[in-house]
Amino acid sequence: MIPVRPIYLCFALCLILLACLPVCADDATSEETGLKIAQDAHAREKGFSNFTAQQTMVLRNKHGQESQRQLRVKVLEVPEDGDKSLFVFDQPRDVKGTALLIHAHRESADDQWLYLPALKRVKRISSSNQSGSFMGSEFAYEDLTPQAVEKFTYRYLRDEACGDLTCTVTERFSVDKKSGYRRQVVWRDKDELRVWKVEYYDRKNSHLKTLTLENYAQYLARYWRAGQMTMVNHLTGKSTVLTWTDFEFQTDLDDRDFTRTGLRRVR
């Protein structure tokens, strides 16, 4: 065995470090860039105060059979914490009047309550069901509820053309172990940071779903909202088209509309 002098060992280590430096540095930059994009996009969302809208979901299986969901959505911005949202179901008729209240949190698990009108019961439910299907659709809860910047780590991948626009392509990795995804790839246009496409990769890193967003409209000359969101499941061939209508921003909603007592009053 050839004796290895410590000095050589040190030298070898330095060489390895040097060789890796550009890559590591590049990595750090791509992470920073990715985070920066997410933060900028979030900053553009700030100050909307609240909004209400209608959602129509058309669920389609691989045989083309359709079924429809209709719900009303109310979202309240909570500075320094996650938003509060309220979903009220109108269709299918057997769940009419059922309502879901979510208090999202940046640092801790979200709080969720479900109102069952037939029993007049407000039920606190677990928020661990992030990856579960929302109303049998291809959207999971985590795809629909507002996601705080802190709930992911990011990596900038590249810029590329998307339609007439130029998009930044970023990867994001959920910090939450309950997430059903290993990673998501997000396309945002460079001008307005609107999301145009998201690819979802499951825990085994296979391409599970793709979300495409269209019909963007701007509200209060600031906030962009997609009018249509299409989620395609590549594994099952099923898809869900979510149409948003009747957006109203800065209505007279406040905290009181997002409480357990408010939930009981929901129609």
Add this chain to the structure above:
Amino acid sequence: MLRRISLYLGAVWILSLFFVAGAGAEIGIDGDFSGRVNVESRWFPQAGAFSGQGSHAIGFVVLPKLYLADAEGRSFTLSPFFRYDNADPRRTHADLREAYFLLFGEIGDGEWELRVGIDQVFWGVTESQHLVDIVNQIDLVEHPNGETKLGQPMVNITWSSDWGVVEFFVLPYHRARTFPGKSGRLRLPLVVEDEDVEYESEAKDWHLDFAARYSQSFGALDVGLSVFKGTSREPFLMPSANSSGAPVLVQHYGQIRQFGLDAQLTVGSWLFKLEAIQRAGARNLLGMEEDYVASVFGGEYTFYSVFGSAVDLSLLGEWNYDGRGRNATPSRSPNTLENDFFFATRLAFNDVQSTEIVASILGDVDRATHALSIGLDRRISDQLSLDIEAIHLLSIDQADIHYDTRRDSFIDLSLIYNF
């Protein structure tokens, strides 16, 4: 009695419709009409313990709901209920489930809410029984599990803010529990008289009852403290004779005071639940006044997306305790929940049809009373849904008051049209 209620319901109904059609549009009233109609068939594979009891019951339910609100959100809700049952005339019944005005507004940082009329209130967190839930009477002919309630006349004021929610109830009128008739299944050896109800209070069913509850969420913990003072919702059944001299059971409602506690801790996929009451002034199974403590605690755990599928699997376990032991009054037919366990599993398929299967067993630790229940819910179309339920009474202890329902296992099929 029934005819009178029906006439009254009809009148209110027609008046409301006029109100919507005429005045509504002009003064900016927003209306919504919804509800459900279901046809139901209940089949009892075994012959009943008493002559005259059928093996098959068919019927239907009508439960419409009218909601009117003005621009400020002040609203009126009306929801009459009617069931027809071909086997038991007592199960053919009408009720006003809801008929109330709702007002609310701001007060400081919080808000107030006022409900006046007939409404339903749910308190509590557990699944095997609802100990603290005391505002409404049980509509027992609907289902032996006691989950369905009669409308309760009330004035309810709620004040909520960051420090919690305080609800206060004035309950001016008492509703007697519904019981199966002579030809009905799931009944006691003697028929419970429905015309003649006895009260401890001289004011009878017009005794002024009070209830209050404070509730608050402390992060993952939801806690409720409640108190009730007034006419018991649970009758003591006194052996007696009716006008023609036949032996019957007469409902006797005493004056009670109850303190209640309900709590739920929600941690990850776990729900930990507790309900406890302390009740004074109630009669035990022997007809003697005995103050007591009863509780139910347990938990629920859900495995989400099992084996990579969309299916959620929940496991529930609860233990029921009643300090009166063998002298406890029966709380959920056929069990007297004095030392009883409850295990259940729920499969939510999360499919387009929202298919759900729930299986549960309620068993006595000391006695040979065990009941199994399996239910399937599935949506057929946007408006139609199907509900199948099988209650299998594995065994009923001879010492249990429900011994004579031992042959009343049943399969219930319900086709529901929601509009």
